[in-house]
Amino acid sequence: MGKEYRGTINITAMGIQCQQWSVTTPHSHSWNSEPSNYCRNPDNEHYGPWCYTTDPTVRWQYCDVPFCVYSKEAKECKTTTLGYEYYGIANTTITGRECQAWVLDTPHDHSNNELPGNECRNPDASPNGPWCYTTDVSSRWEYCNIPFC
Incomplete structure (x- = not known):
């Protein structure tokens, strides 16, 4: 599930830039403890790390984080x-x-x-x-x- 992932991938699997976790625009959320825009899995999503996107029409997407x-x-x-x-x-x-x-x-x-x-x-x-x-x-x-x- 990638909960332990602490890398620097900050683009979704579809190529959209990730939104900073510490800001709530364009998408509001309560996961503001991460100071970056890196893909994370704070809520144990089954398919792994994800992020809110900078695209106002796409709230969030999974990231393509490879297995190490x-x-x-x-x-x-x-x-x-x-x-x-x-x-x-x-x-x-x-x-x-x-x-x-x-x-x-x-x-x-x-x-x-x-x-x-x-x-x-x-x-x-x-x-x-x-x-x-x-x-x-x-x-x-x-x-x-x-x-x-």
Whole structure:
């Protein structure tokens, strides 16, 4: 569904320029937390990233965002400080604690249950990058040590 997409595609699949998320013209909306006009999927649209368009007659359209093919090297690193794009297999925290599976609410209850596996991720734009809930009842969550590419 491309919810994790943080690239810079800003044209719809039909070639229309995307409207800035932070403005409400020509189309009004309430998704104004994104400061760009890049394709995103803030509401889990089944067919992936989309955007409001700058064409007053076309409210929104899907974007043609390709699936990524990672090399082993790229898969195990992040390219930005936030690490939105990180989808590697690291599943231990910076202190060595095992990550709790995202679909579980034990030992720590949370609302990020849609993520698969128990790998380090950054679903909430945490400023220090990927993290996870831990399986240790005394430590709710911790950051993970994900290197830059």
